[in-house]
Amino acid sequence: MAALIDADIRKARTLPAAFYRDAVLFERMRERVFARSWQLVDGAERAAARGSVLPFTLLEGCVDEPLLLTRDADGALRALSNVCTHRGNLVCTAAATLQGLRCGYHGRRFALDGRCLGMPEFNGVSGFPSPSDDLPRVQLGELQPLLFAALDPAFGFDDLVTPVRARMGSHLVPDPEGSRVYEIAANWALYCDNYLEGFHVPFVHGELAAEIEYGSYRTELLSWGTLQVAEASAGGDAFDGSRIAAWYFFLFPNTMLNFYPWGLSINVVVPLAVDRTRIVYRTWVADPSRRGKGAGGGLDRVELEDEAVVQQVQQGVRSRLYDRGRYSPSREAGVHHFHRLLTGMLD
Ligand code: FES
Ligand SMILES: [Fe+2]
Known part of the structure; x- marks a missing residue:
C-alpha cells in the first residue's frame, strides 16, 4: 500500500476516501498500526511508590489490551499482561501498593516482576510453574514525566521521541x-x-x-x-x-x-x-x-x-x-x- 502515496508531494494524491469510511480497512489499521504502536500510559505518575500496582488498558476503546504497571521493591518499573495465565481472569482490578499479586479467581500468585510463584491445588502438575505461567512483559518507554507502553512495536521508542526530549522535564x-x-x-x-x-x-x-x-x-x-x-x-x-x-x-x-x-x-x-x-x-x-x-x-x-x-x-x-x-x-x-x-x- 506504500505505493499509494507518491514520495514526491508534487505528484502525490491524498489518501483514498475508503481509508476514512471502510470498516475492513479500519480493522486492519487497529491491528497493524495501533496494536504495534507506542501508547501513553495514562496516569502512570500514580505508580511512583515502591510496590505500586496500577492496572490500565492500552488505548482503551481501540487496542483494549489489559495491562498492569508495577514498581517492585527495588523501584524497577514494569508493564505486564494483566491476564492471569491460569484461565484468563484479570489479575488486578484496582490500583494498590502490594508485595505480590494474587489472582482473585483461584489464587495463582505472581511476583511484581510477573514470575508465577504457584497456586493452590496444583500439586502434581508436571513442570509447574514454568516460564509460560509467568505474566508476559511488554515494553515501556520513558519520556519523563510521561510513560509509554507497546505490545509489539513496529519501531523503536527512541526513533519516536528523541526530538521531543529537549522539551520535556x-x-x-x-x-x-x-x-x-x-x-x-x-x-x-x-x-x-x-x-x-x-x-x-x-x-x-x-x-x-x-x-x-x-x-x-x-x-x-x-x-x-x-x-x-x-x-x-x-x-x-x-x-x-x-x-x-x-x-x-x-x-x-x-x-x-x-x-x-x-x-x-x-x-x-x-x-x-x-x-x-x-x-x-x-x-x-x-x-x-x-x-x-x-x-x-x-x-x-x-x-x-x-x-x-x-x-x-x-x-x-x-x-x-x-x-x-x-x-x-x-x-x-x-x-x-x-x-x-x-x-x-x-x-
Ligand atoms: S484464572 Fe487466575 S487463578 Fe484461575
Ligand atoms: Fe485546527
Missing part, C-alpha cells in the same frame, strides 16, 4: 482540571490530517490566527512524526528568549504533544469505530501564571472548531463524487508524511 506538573474527553463522528485519521497542517488556521480558527504568525509557521518531518512550530504574532505570548508560541509534536500514529509557554497539552486520538473517534486531553502545567495566553490559550474553542470541520469532512468522504485530492507542497508536507507512514504499515 520535571518542571511539568499534571493538572487533572485540564483533562477533557471529546467524542466526534469522524474517522481518527481525519482528525490527524487536520492536526498536521496549519493551512486551515486562518480559515477555521479566527482567534488563534491572531496569536500566531502564519508566514513563519513551519513543519519539520521526523522519522515517526512531525514537528510544527508556530511563532507568536507581535505582542503574543512566546517562550522566553524566543518568538516561538507553540511546538506541536505529532507522534505516529495518534499522540499529539503541544508545548506552550504555560506547559504541555496532550491529545490522544482513540479510534473507536470507522466513523467515531475519542480525543483524550491531558494537561501538564509548567507556569500557571501564563495559562490562558497565546496560542495555547483558548484550546477548548480551537478543539470545537477543529471538530466541526473534521465532522464535515467525514460527510464529504462518504460522497460518491469524491475520492482523492492533492497536497500543497508548502503547507501539507506533514499530512503527506503521515499518509506515507500509515500506508507503509499496511503492506
Whole structure:
C-alpha cells in the first residue's frame, strides 16, 4: 500500500476516501498500526511508590489490551499482561501498593516482576510453574514525566521521541482540571490530517490566527512524526528568549504533544469505530501564571472548531463524487508524511 502515496508531494494524491469510511480497512489499521504502536500510559505518575500496582488498558476503546504497571521493591518499573495465565481472569482490578499479586479467581500468585510463584491445588502438575505461567512483559518507554507502553512495536521508542526530549522535564506538573474527553463522528485519521497542517488556521480558527504568525509557521518531518512550530504574532505570548508560541509534536500514529509557554497539552486520538473517534486531553502545567495566553490559550474553542470541520469532512468522504485530492507542497508536507507512514504499515 506504500505505493499509494507518491514520495514526491508534487505528484502525490491524498489518501483514498475508503481509508476514512471502510470498516475492513479500519480493522486492519487497529491491528497493524495501533496494536504495534507506542501508547501513553495514562496516569502512570500514580505508580511512583515502591510496590505500586496500577492496572490500565492500552488505548482503551481501540487496542483494549489489559495491562498492569508495577514498581517492585527495588523501584524497577514494569508493564505486564494483566491476564492471569491460569484461565484468563484479570489479575488486578484496582490500583494498590502490594508485595505480590494474587489472582482473585483461584489464587495463582505472581511476583511484581510477573514470575508465577504457584497456586493452590496444583500439586502434581508436571513442570509447574514454568516460564509460560509467568505474566508476559511488554515494553515501556520513558519520556519523563510521561510513560509509554507497546505490545509489539513496529519501531523503536527512541526513533519516536528523541526530538521531543529537549522539551520535556520535571518542571511539568499534571493538572487533572485540564483533562477533557471529546467524542466526534469522524474517522481518527481525519482528525490527524487536520492536526498536521496549519493551512486551515486562518480559515477555521479566527482567534488563534491572531496569536500566531502564519508566514513563519513551519513543519519539520521526523522519522515517526512531525514537528510544527508556530511563532507568536507581535505582542503574543512566546517562550522566553524566543518568538516561538507553540511546538506541536505529532507522534505516529495518534499522540499529539503541544508545548506552550504555560506547559504541555496532550491529545490522544482513540479510534473507536470507522466513523467515531475519542480525543483524550491531558494537561501538564509548567507556569500557571501564563495559562490562558497565546496560542495555547483558548484550546477548548480551537478543539470545537477543529471538530466541526473534521465532522464535515467525514460527510464529504462518504460522497460518491469524491475520492482523492492533492497536497500543497508548502503547507501539507506533514499530512503527506503521515499518509506515507500509515500506508507503509499496511503492506
Ligand atoms: S484464572 Fe487466575 S487463578 Fe484461575
Ligand atoms: Fe485546527
